[in-house]
Amino acid sequence: MILITGATGTIGSEIVRQLAAREVPVRAVTRDPARAQAFEGIDVVRGDYGDAESMTAAMTGAEAVFLVGVLGPDDADTDRALIATARAAGVRRIVKLSAIGTGEPDLGRVGTWHLPGEQAARESGLEWTVLRPSSFASNTLSWADPIRTGQPVPNLTGEGAQGVIDPRDVAAVAVESLLSAAHTGRTYTLTGPELLTTADQAATLAEALGHPIEVADIPEELARQHMLTAGMSAEYVDGALAGQAYVRAGGNAVRTDDVRTVLGRPPHTYADWAVDHAHAFRPVPARS
């Protein structure tokens, strides 16, 4: 049985779907099983990283565990504790979700958030794989409201390009890493096939939707105020802004072949993702 943490999230939910399609026994962890009703026929258990007993119960009997910590400055302790729990529960293999740029000095503090978790994975004595994906294609789902209401989508990263990756490809690499020891000791940097700016993504999505999408540059101070108003901590906001500045300066213009190496096929393009998710950006039909 494979245990998936972050199972209601972007990558975890897709891993659950892909493992179930391959008829691999899978257990999905969430703090609130009522929210995981979409997982028909899947063993869904309650687990909270802050409640070690619940995580021990969830991991007991698992051969491999997919680890999604808590993004931000709190990630370090969460990952260490989860990995210690996995060991104690007799888990053999772990796959840790990290992020591209981890350990890059120019990335600032956000580049350090996953470091202790990666280190804990490498020092765990378990079979481990670390996945460092680039920017998820699905981040642009946050554009759905402005697009529906004809507003411009926000550009926080100027002319900076990124190897935008389809979450389905991240999940597919995770699935292979969970199922086979062939990926033990590997750190994969996962990117899509093209380097894209925000304007490139907007143009691609516009083509999929069949109407233009405007892009508006957002000054850093406005972005800061927006995130603080949304309740993010000052430390988290500083990290996120440093990450955006790094991208703006071209630091994340990185493309790798790691998806192809693991899957034996090229990664999906952003255009593939946009076509498959066009429905999420269309007007919501009025209720009669």
Ligand SMILES: NC(=O)c1ccc[n+]([C@@H]2O[C@H](COP(=O)([O-])OP(=O)(O)OC[C@H]3O[C@@H](n4cnc5c(N)ncnc54)[C@H](OP(=O)(O)O)[C@@H]3O)[C@@H](O)[C@H]2O)c1
């Ligand atoms: N977005 C990007 O472009 C990008 C790029 C590279 C790397 N990443 C990395 O991806 C990771 C996030 O993955 P994601 O986007 O798939 O996740 P997500 O969609 O943000 O979902 C977060 C998941 O974490 C679970 N969770 C949060 N706190 C928990 C707790 N205390 N106990 C148990 N579960 C908890 C949530 O489960 P419940 O709410 O159901 O409990 C949820 O399933 C981050 O580490 C980030 O650095 C993201």
